[in-house]
Structures are given as structure tokens and as C-alpha cells.
Amino acid sequence: MNLQLGWIGLGNMGTPIVKNLLKAGFKVIVYNRTKEKENELIQSGATTAEDPKQLAQQCDIIMTMVSDDEAVKQIYTGENGLLTNQNQGKLAIDFSTVSPETSRFLATCCQKNGMDFIDAPVSGSVKPAQDGTLIIMAGGPEQAYNKAKPLFDVIGKLSIYAGDNGAGSSAKLAINYLLGLNLQGLAETILFSKANGIKTEDMLMIINESACGNGIIKLKSSNIINNEFKPAFALKHLAKDLRLAGEQGLQSPLYAPLAKSYKDALQQGLGEQDCIAIYKYLDKS
Numbered sequence: 001m002n003l004q005l006g007w008i009g010l011g012n013m014g015t016p017i018v019k020n021l022l023k024a025g026f027k028v029i030v031y032n033r034t035k036e037k038e039n040e041l042i043q044s045g046a047t048t049a050e051d052p053k054q055l056a057q058q059c060d061i062i063m064t065m066v067s068d069d070e071a072v073k074q075i076y077t078g079e080n081g082l083l084t085n086q087n088q089g090k091l092a093i094d095f096s097t098v099s100p101e102t103s104r105f106l107a108t109c110c111q112k113n114g115m116d117f118i119d120a121p122v123s124g125s126v127k128p129a130q131d132g133t134l135i136i137m138a139g140g141p142e143q144a145y146n147k148a149k150p151l152f153d154v155i156g157k158l159s160i161y162a163g164d165n166g167a168g169s170s171a172k173l174a175i176n177y178l179l180g181l182n183l184q185g186l187a188e189t190i191l192f193s194k195a196n197g198i199k200t201e202d203m204l205m206i207i208n209e210s211a212c213g214n215g216i217i218k219l220k221s222s223n224i225i226n227n228e229f230k231p232a233f234a235l236k237h238l239a240k241d242l243r244l245a246g247e248q249g250l251q252s253p254l255y256a257p258l259a260k261s262y263k264d265a266l267q268q269g270l271g272e273q274d275c276i277a278i279y280k281y282l283d284k285s
Contacts, residue, residue, distance in 0.1 A: 004029065005151070006059035008052055008075055008082075009066040009096070010037040012232070013122070016130040017065070017095075017155055019044060024154045031055045053080040056087050061151070065095040068240060069102040076106055088114035091144055093151075095136075097121045097176070097237070099244050100166035103139065107165035116144035119165055121172035122156065125232040127219075133157040137175075139167035173248060176241040179275070180258050182216050183238075187279035190224060201225060220276040229273040229280065236271030239263055 003026070007018050010032040021028050022045050030038050031049045038048050049055035052075050056062055062082055066072050072094060076082045082092065092110050094103065094117070103119035110117035118140035128134045134156035138145050145161045152159035162171050186207070193203040204221045207213050223229055239262040246259055265271075265281035273280070 003027075003060040004058060006031070006049070006055040006062040007046075008032070008055065008062070008064045010034075010041070011065070011067070012126050013095075013129045014065045015041065016126065017134075018046060019130075020132045020154055021151065022046060026151075026154075029055055029058055051080040052076075052082045053084040056082045056090070057085060059090070061091045061093065061148070062087075063093045063095060063151075067096070067237070069098045072096045072098055072106065073102065077109060083109055083113045083115075086114050090115045091118070091147055092116070093118045093120050093148055095120050095122055097172050097241055097244075098169055100139075100169040100173075100248065103169045104166045107140065116141050116147075117165060118144050118148055119168040120148070120152070120159075121168055123172070123175050124156070127232070128156075136160070137162050137168040137171040139163055139169065139171075140165045170248065173241055173245040173250075176238060177245050177250060177255070177258075179216060180238055180242055180262065181254060182214065183220065183276055184258055184261055184278055184282070186217050186220065186224075187276070187282050190279065191283055220274075223274060223276045224279055229270075229277040231272060231274045233275050234271060235262065235273055235275045235277050236266055238275040239266045239271065 005026050005028045007028055008031045018028055018041050028046045029049050030041050030046045031052060032038050042048060064072055064075055092115050107117040118138050120136050120138045122134040122136050124134040132155060136152045136156045136159040138159060139162050162168050190200055190203055194200055208218050242259040242262050265278055270277045270281055
């Protein structure tokens, strides 16, 4: 509790995670490029930094959660970045979903700076972030994981030490491939049944009451029924994750058509909608 925490990246996930850390009694300094996004957390007890450099100077553990590889590299190595000055003995944790190569690159940069680094992407979207029930997949030095675990216990219901730096990112790409398969399979099933005269509500009830039902299908059923696709996890992010998985060598039979579906949906302007908007892309009726 006496550790000074820093958090960079206040998107849909970052803000509720920081709220939970504050509720648990941790001191948190926040930084976001769009400063207005800091206001809600400042009212909840957080303080703010001018830039990542200042935040790193003031904190024992620095956490980041941003949209992609280039954004997180900029935060660490850019002008006034986290690694501008030496941060001997401090710990950096990146919750972003990025390539394992980026995680290993950041780990090397942090080691040269005197810091430990953990890649710790999460499984779960906005509601689990609010509830503190995320699943955290961690890669890095085991002693650094042990230091971070009290924070992980606040943020999530489970944390897994997956191995060396990059292992957490690899695990996240794997589970998001399964997420993509689930969502496209659900969309295809509903559209097939609809074309054969089955009501969407009835088919979803059949699925959810059968052995085929699972958490993500139950969560996204209302989106399909209500034709409402406000993003909990935007389609553009899943399309990016599928691309990264392919770059890591995923070439299974279902991968290519799945990745193409999400890429095409992105190009058709569905990127800012929820990932289940793949249903809209596939719906040719």
C-alpha cells in the first residue's frame, strides 16, 4: 500500500482499473494524452503528472495500457518517455495487447534503464475491469511477478505467471484468436438459422442453454438481439490482435478466413464498433 503507483492510458479499461486500485488504498499518479480523461480519477483521489518522464520519476511501479505497439513504444522510449532518466530498482508493467517482440524489446530497454519489466495483457473487457475480475497473463522475471501480484489481485480474479518476457503477450494473442473464432462462429450460426426461418431470440436461447453456450456468447447475445454495438472491446483491436497472431506464425486452417473477415469489416468502417459487429459485416440480408 505504501508503493507509489503510476498509470498511463485511460481508455475504456484503464479508468475502471485505476478506480479499483484507488478503492484498494493504493496511491496512483495518472497520465493521459487527453488530459480531460484524468479528471474523473483526480476527483477519486488520483494525482496527475505532466508527462511519462515525470510520472516515472515519482513512482515505484509504472503501469501502461494503450492501444498498440507504436503507442507503447512511444511512451517508453519517446521524448520525455518513461525511460528518459534512470529508474533503478523500479518495475514497469505493460497491460497493452502487443506483439511478443515488442514486449521483449521493452524489457530489454527497461533492463538497460535499471528496471524490471512485465508484459501483463488481460482477458476481459469493460465489465470485468469494473468488477476487478480480469484474467492477467504475465511474462517476465518471476520475482517481478511476485512483486506485482498484490496489484494483480486487485485488478483481476486470476493471474497466471506464463514465463519469460513475451509469454504474457503470446498467451493473449492465443486467447483472442479463440475469441475471434467464438464471435464469428456465433454470427454465422445466427445468420444461417435466420435464413432458415428460426427467430434470432430462439436460436440464441438454444445456444445458451446447450453445451455450446459460453460466457462470451451469453455476453454478446443482447448486442445481436438489440442490433446495438457500442464498443466494450472494439472490432479494430481484435482485427489488430488477429494480425499480430498471424505475424507470430499462426497459420491454422481457420485462421486465414477469420483474419480476412475482421480485416474486411475494419475496412468497411466497423472498427469503432464492438467486436461482435462482425455479425453486421457477415449479414448480407
